[in-house]
Amino acid sequence: MRDIDNPRRSTDLKHRLTWLTAGAVIGVLITAGGGALASIPSSTTKVYYACMKASTGTIRLIDYQKGTRCAAGETLKSWGAVGPAGARGATGLAGAKGSPGVKGDPGAKGDTGAKGDTGAKGDTGAKGDTGATGPSDVYRLLPYWTVNNGNSLDLLTTVTVPTGTYQVSSYLSFSLLSSPVTGSANCWLVDTSTNVRIGQVGHRSETNGIREIYPDIGGVVILPVDTTVGLRCSFNSIPNSAADVYGEVMLQKIGALH
Numbered sequence: 001m002r003d004i005d006n007p008r009r010s011t012d013l014k015h016r017l018t019w020l021t022a023g024a025v026i027g028v029l030i031t032a033g034g035g036a037l038a039s040i041p042s043s044t045t046k047v048y049y050a051c052m053k054a055s056t057g058t059i060r061l062i063d064y065q066k067g068t069r070c071a072a073g074e075t076l077k078s079w080g081a082v083g084p085a086g087a088r089g090a091t092g093l094a095g096a097k098g099s100p101g102v103k104g105d106p107g108a109k110g111d112t113g114a115k116g117d118t119g120a121k122g123d124t125g126a127k128g129d130t131g132a133t134g135p136s137d138v139y140r141l142l143p144y145w146t147v148n149n150g151n152s153l154d155l156l157t158t159v160t161v162p163t164g165t166y167q168v169s170s171y172l173s174f175s176l177l178s179s180p181v182t183g184s185a186n187c188w189l190v191d192t193s194t195n196v197r198i199g200q201v202g203h204r205s206e207t208n209g210i211r212e213i214y215p216d217i218g219g220v221v222i223l224p225v226d227t228t229v230g231l232r233c234s235f236n237s238i239p240n241s242a243a244d245v246y247g248e249v250m251l252q253k254i255g256a257l258h
Contacts, residue, residue, distance in 0.1 A: 137253035183237035
């Protein structure tokens, strides 16, 4: 009871009750008059405005934004519609791992990239194995034949030669079967398909009781196609005698003539 008799205590209690009353009134006004109090709190500042009557401690809300002001004997009071921000709460626990998402569709094909720079020159490779021996470029005619006296051209031997240019060389011997006073031998190469002579004619004449005649064939032969080459020879002697022919004729392939 002494608190009531104390003027200061009575004034503090009175103010507390006044603000509690004001809070209750504001709550009722806000709840009941939501449509009429569209500007309370202020739509721009979100602040409540009220007038407190000094003689009684009662308060009334006003629409300060619309220009309403406190009357004589009233004191303007204001407070925020939104209180200060609270302290930040503790970090929550990590959530459970989600299920894998559905596999996405393949992306569109990208553009072709720019051409790269030329790479460095590589090392020289190891030496390869020696190749197989190629076909021979030398072809031989090897006659061994007996020719009789007369002008006939006996075909002694043949060989097939590929197209190309060839150097011809020979060693041929006519060994007479008797000892005539004179004798002569003629030999040349022919295309056996036409019997046309190719190359130079080898010719040799001997006198004074000869027993051997050596006609040489030489020069260059050009074959435009693969050809079967034959060796033909004739022999004449006085008195009449036959002769054995032996030796070889070689055709060696060479490059083009200049």
